[in-house]
Amino acid sequence: MKLQISVDNKLYEVEVEVPEESGPRYLNGYVPPYAPTSRVTVPTPTPVSTAPTNGGAPSNGNGASANVCKSPMAGVVVKINAQLGQQIQENDLLMVLEAMKMETNITAPMSGKIKAINVNPGDPVTVDQVVVEFD
Numbered sequence: 001m002k003l004q005i006s007v008d009n010k011l012y013e014v015e016v017e018v019p020e021e022s023g024p025r026y027l028n029g030y031v032p033p034y035a036p037t038s039r040v041t042v043p044t045p046t047p048v049s050t051a052p053t054n055g056g057a058p059s060n061g062n063g064a065s066a067n068v069c070k071s072p073m074a075g076v077v078v079k080i081n082a083q084l085g086q087q088i089q090e091n092d093l094l095m096v097l098e099a100m101k102m103e104t105n106i107t108a109p110m111s112g113k114i115k116a117i118n119v120n121p122g123d124p125v126t127v128d129q130v131v132v133e134f135d
Helices: none
Strands: 002-007 010-015 068-070 075-080 093-099 102-107 112-117 130-134
Touching (some): 093 130
Antiparallel strands (some): 002 010, 068 130, 075 093, 093 102, 112 130
């Protein structure tokens, strides 16, 4: 194949040999770990139930059922501000969690009296773990 190339306003005619490829072309000789002509089968997704998973207890939209406060994330308990038997108001600070070197305040999802505190400073917690129970 002959091409005309202009470099610094000078016209050059060059002949280029282009190899004919019978298969697909890959960048820098990369060959994928699967044959490009093979079919990939994707399983049909299973429908997910929209029923509540917290035993049917009403939720306040804060990841907590009516009488508990659940951890919104995995982390480590840094500080507990609430005490057993303490009367608290909604949004009062219960504890501080640390995850990925960031501290997050965990606040009360409701007003009430603290029935149980299920964690101690330094304890690891998981997502949706019940950390405080209310009367």
